[in-house]
Amino acid sequence: NLAVALAERGLRVLLLDCDVDAPDAHQLLGVKLGEEREVHSFLPEIEQSTCVFCGKCAKACRAHALIQVGEKTPILFPDLCSGCEACLLVCPTGAVKRSHKVMGWTYQASRGRIDLVSGRLKLGEAESAVVVRAVRKRAKELLEKNVYDVALVDTAPGAHCDVLRALYGAKYALTVTEPTPFGAHDLELILKLLDVMQIPAGVVLNRSNITERRDLIMGICERHGVRLVAEIPLDRAMVDCYIRGEPVVLCSPEAPGARALKELSSRVLEVLEL
Incomplete structure (x- = not known):
């Protein structure tokens, strides 16, 4: 509503919906989201032929997404992986390869003088910060192409890390x-x-x-x-x-x-x- 009120005064508005757990700005604007893009996060893939079972990747994983059991290839729990890439950095043999998982999606929509960038976290995922960063990155692309009078950021409720990221700048x-x-x-x-x-x-x-x-x-x-x-x-x-x-x-x-x-x-x- 604030974005619309500013647009009614003749301003060009860029609106970011960073409440990626429950995005609703498009509903209140009465627009359909389009131009979907996947948001990816790093996910390790262990190459069995190269792994020497040293366990360094599991020790480096603060999210406990990797477990080393004896002289076997580390077990990965994808839902726990935060995408920090620590395992990739500490592996002495290069057995940890890059892969990815889909964390969510970003979208765009427009109404009059308002351009909206929105994000949605994939159901079951916990690392919403990845999608918040993707929303900001996509908004930056629009800022480089267009001239806006004001950019409004709708954050999630509370004072947690996602709100902190949304407030930068x-x-x-x-x-x-x-x-x-x-x-x-x-x-x-x-x-x-x-x-x-x-x-x-x-x-x-x-x-x-x-x-x-x-x-x-x-x-x-x-x-x-x-x-x-x-x-x-x-x-x-x-x-x-x-x-x-x-x-x-x-x-x-x-x-x-x-x-x-x-x-x-x-x-x-x-x-x-x-």
């Missing part, structure tokens, strides 16, 4: 929370991370009318010296628009949530001096 971060103890807990974590990364931030209070605990969020804002830049209430129009797969700022522009999102876009323009 950001000039400003909008932290979205809600007036609940759970929301306050996560807000504290992400603001600490942003302090370490030295990225200026503002707070958006989503579903601001679901409780009366606004004070929880304001206290955290004061402690970290950040502004509450927007309050977005939950209203029926937003739910209806989401069900239809349309941005609320277009399908119900006079709804309270839509007006709040438009005000947020104005503040983003002020902060970024656009």
